Amino acid sequence: MNTFERIYEVVRQIPYGNVATYGQIAQLAGNRRLARVVGYALHVNPDPDNIPCYRVVNRFGEVSDAFAFGGGNRQTELLKSEGIEFDADGRVDLNRYQWNRRAL
DNA sequence: GACCTGACCAATT
């Protein structure tokens, strides 16, 4: 299995109403330093239908600038639709919404 | 065919 496929597999495992960070996905995919590759993998995003890249945020809980895959802040809209709240900085409270984190 | 860049993060000095 290629690294990309592993990344896609991890991203696909992100449950509804939760988000994950690049580093977290990278670690689950094999190496934590793959975070960069994770970003690139989501950049190509061959299967956006099964790969909710909008649930993937950086370590600050904020979406990236080039994240506009669906048209601007579309991804934040989708996350809000899942019940995820954004603060004034446009960040997500990772302590509450980060996947695979405590409080499970 | 080779080099550089690109949605990043964590460890080390």
Place this chain on the structure above:
DNA sequence: TAATTGGCCAGGT
């Protein structure tokens, strides 16, 4: 304690 570098994969020039 803060700042820097290192590392991974693939695509584009």
